[in-house]
Amino acid sequence: MRFVAVTSCPTGIAHTYMAAEALEQAAARAGHEIQVETQGAAGSPPLSAEDIAAADAVVFAADLEVRDKDRFAGKPFVDVGVKAPISDADAVLERAAAAAREAPAPAEATAAAASGADPVGGSAPAPATKVESGAGIGTRVRQWLMTGVSYMIPFVAAGGILIALAFMIGGYDIADAQPADVVEGFDPLSATExxxxxxxxxxxxxxFLVPVLAGFIAFAIADRPGLVPGFLGGAAAVTVGAGFLGGLVAGFLAGFVALGLTRLKVPSAIRSIMPVVVTPLVASFVTGLAMFVVLGRPLAALMGGLTDWLGSLTGGSLLLLGALLGAMMAFDMGGPLNKTAYTFATAGLTAVGAGASGAHVEFTVMAAVMAAGMTPPLGLALATVVRRKAFTTAERENGKAAWVLGASFITEGAIPFAAADPLRVIPAIMAGSAVTGALTAGFGATLRAPHGGIWVTPLIGHPLLFLAALAVGTVLTAGAVLALKGVGRREKAPAAEPAQAAAA
Known part of the structure; x- marks a missing residue:
């Protein structure tokens, strides 16, 4: 059979491409053909109309909204999370093949699409969000939130690394730099400039961090009508000092207001201008009124309280926070708990602000989260080297890739191991990451760059201590995995010697 697929994950960094590769490998094993469009951070050429028309079925392996989903209208499809093909791509393709076999004839499918009916598996119109209408409220909220976070992360990474480089080159006093210092006469020979x-x-x-977060949360809820009020709400949150928390609230508020307006039944004369004039205008006014007059002050107080609490953490409380965040990073390796811990750390960076100088506990939290996120794939890669016989040939090959993935802070490199043996692997990597997070926090390592792994080591405060914590966690993870793999597994008895067998 011939398939087309779209893969997409919240960050667009790892799961997106791992799912695509798993689907391609599964199709090759089964003798199928597949073309995959990866809607990730690096982008991908869109599937051609010819490929879509020739496909027997479509696979949506996405945790976010699939862009331009109406291209696939009338095609039988399966819709799964991005982790499904990583865990069992063969089963996903078998479901797609079943949907293709049970699909109505082309003429019937065309008629069904024209009438709005769903063929087998569903037709695939373009929804406002990835979340299906029958999804639970918890799933909807998580998907909306992750959409905003996925668009925000590149801004966090680019801005954070640029600021970290600035402090490394020009010192912490560079935070007092003014635009006029560069605009009115830039000296290319001056490190300070x-x-x-x-x-x-x-x-x-x-x-742009908070406006982008709020804007794309609203976009996930209400599609394009939510963008203007969402960005306005994020900008208002920054203006009133509500920061990251204000952006979250503004995004949801703007999205629901815009969604409500788009669902209003209005005269046909007004309908054409609703999405470009009326909805952005009214939704922006309502969002601005709420943020400036009603919600701004309490949200700013709450954000200030969170910042003060983080700043007050020392000693045992900071160690405990590092351990907790470390365990969360490892538990689902890129899933909701992992993203919650990572978002908490990046929110700390935004709370400190670009103009902050000196050491802040928020930077220590960021360092702990990144070290803990690097530990699972590195520990498993080490385990495949220490005791090769405890792993399958495929796992040993995955271990080679896990060295690079772990070093680059891509926790998802541990997923193939966890999918094959979750009861042994997940507790082991959680223990290793918890220890790494606690040690990093205890050592006082700091990090202003929210991503990069070992490649941003020059931007880490106390880099040797950071690497020491990472090494300890990596060794502990490898040891725990190997120990747990030995539990309940008896070694095969050696074959009896011929003489002994004859005597018996």
Whole structure:
């Protein structure tokens, strides 16, 4: 059979491409043909109309809304989360093949699509969000939130690394740099002015964090009508000092207001201008009124309280927080708990702000989260080297890739191991990551860059201690995995010698 597929994960970094590769390998094993469009951070050429028309069925392996989903209208499809093909791509393709076999004839499918009816598996119109109408409220909220976070992360990474480089080159005093210092006469031979340029550029990127978060949460809820009020709500949150929390609230508020307006039944004369004039205008006014007059002050107080609480953490409380966040990073390896811990850390960076200088506990939390996220794939890669016989040939091959993935802070490199043996692997990697997070926090390592793994080591405060914590967690993870794999598994008895067998 011939299939087309779309893969997409919240961050667009790892799951998106791992799912695509798993589907391609499964199709090759089964003798099928498949074309995959990866809607990730690196982008992908869209599937051609010819490929879609020739496909027997469509596979949606996505945790976010699939862009331009109406291209697939009338095609039988299966709709699964992005982790499903990573865990068992063969089963996903078998479901797609079954949907193709049970689909109505082309003429019937065309008529069904024209009438709005669903063929086998569903037709695939373009929804406002990835969440299906029957999904639970918890699933909907998580998908909406992850949409905003996925669009925000590139801004966090770019802005954070630029600011970290600025401090490394120009020192912490560079936080006092003004645009005029660069605009009115830039000296390319001055390290200070290069630092100022990096700082001002990173600060400008950081300025978009909360508006982008709010804007794309609203977009996930209400599609394009939610963008204007969502961005306005995020900007208002920054203005009133409500920061990251304000952006979350503004995004949901703007999205629901815009969604409500789009569902209003209005005269045909007004319907054409609703999405471009009326909905953005009214939704923006309502969102601005709520953020500036009603919600701004309490949200700003709440954000200030969170920042003060983080700043007050020392000693045992900071160790405990590091351990907790570390365990969360490992538990689902890129899933909701992992993203919650990561978002908490990046929210700390935004709370400190681009102009902060000196050591802050928020930077220590970021370092703990990144080290803990690197530990699972590194520990499993080490385990495949220490005791090769405890792993299958495929797992040993995955172990080679896990070295690079772990070093690059891509926790998803541990997924193939966890999918094959979850009861042994997940507790082991949680223990290793918890220890790494606690040690990193206890050592006082800091990190201003929210991503990058070992490639941003020059931007880490106390880098040797950071690497030491990572090494300890990696060794502990490998040891725990190997120990648990030995539990309940008896070694095969050696074959009896011929003489002994004859005597018996």
């Amino acid at each position: 290069w630092g100022a340029l990096l700082f001002l550029t990173g600060s400008a990127v950081f300025g």
